Amino acid sequence: MAVAGVPLSVLSLAPIPQGRTAADALRATTEQARRAEEWNYLRFWVAEHHNMPAVASSATSILIGHLAGATSRIRVGSGGVMLPNHAPYIIAEQFGTLATLYPDRIDLGLGRAPGTDPWTARALHRDPSGGLDFPDQVAELRGYLAPPTPGRRVRAIPGEGTQVPVWLLGSSLFSARLAAREGLPFAFASHFAPDQLHAALEVYRREFRPSAELDRPHAMAGLNVMVADTDERARYEFSSVQQRVLSIVRGDIGMPPPVADIDALWTPAEAQAVGSMLREAVVGAPGTVRRGLLEFVERTGADELIVVSEPFDPAARLRSLELLAELWEL
Secondary structure, X not given: OOHHHOOEEEEEOOEOOOOOOHHHHHHHHHHHHHHHHHOXXXXXXXXXXXXXXXXXXXXXXXXXHHHHHHOOOOEEEEEEEEHHHOOHHHHHHHHHHHHXXXXXXXXXXXXXXXXXXXXXXXXXXXXOOOOOOHHHHHHHHHHHHOOOOOOOOOOOOOOOOOOOOEEEEEOOHHHHHHHHHHOOOEEEOOOOXXXXXXXXXXXXXXXXXXXXXXXOOOEEEEEXXXXXXXXXXXXHHHHHHHHHHHHHHHOOOOOOOOOOOHHHOOOHHHHXXXXXXXXXXXXXXXXXXXXXXXXXXXXXXXXXXXXXXXXXXXXXXXXHHHHHHHHOOO
């Protein structure tokens, strides 16, 4: 039974550490999913990103199928699919196929951000509206997954009638309002964009309309978590995550190994930028992290937490998730 009745899930980018390959990253992510299932995490989600040398989760649907096949009961899904990058019909077919192969185990988290740079967006033939018609795309996709209706000319097969659970993801008020209006579960990306966390959750709960899918609001919040045997070791391992964010700030995305003195690597302005993006991070020994998570749950009222725990070393990644499962009593 999870502490405070709040389940834990895992979000992965299938990170490619410096000096490693995409094959290494995918093997490590598969083992991470297997162990997350063993340790009773509720979900294991992977996120769509493109043209990023440190991220191997670009073909999100394919990776979800592989991870679902490598496990037996943990829910596997997208955190998320960036819907404006795709035709809703194709996503309905892909996730309908996944749901047919792995019944009651697939989640479809949807976002509207590019998940990439402008040049790659063009290569993806991304919807030129920039996501402004995202609500229409979500409605179209959900229609393909709904039970069959007479006269429907275009059908997703597999897909039709699977009613794959749809989540809306976001880091602003836009998706919070849409999730509330449609009566869908909502996940906020506070692990990298925490500025509007509280405002988005407040809007989502205030404006929520019950639906056939959900009778009350269900809010998930993302945060970075790094657990090790000591606070000092956790801070050391987390320095690779800080460097990863620093590389985003500098426009050169990578995943370097941890360092003993992170302050030697950045300017004061860069330290402030990284600290702002990672301020919803909980780092330390088990007791420290338990207190931090309880404070976060009390402050946000989150119904579920999804954690990113991806230091440079895959062994440290697994140890962090194992300790987290123990301290949260999964």
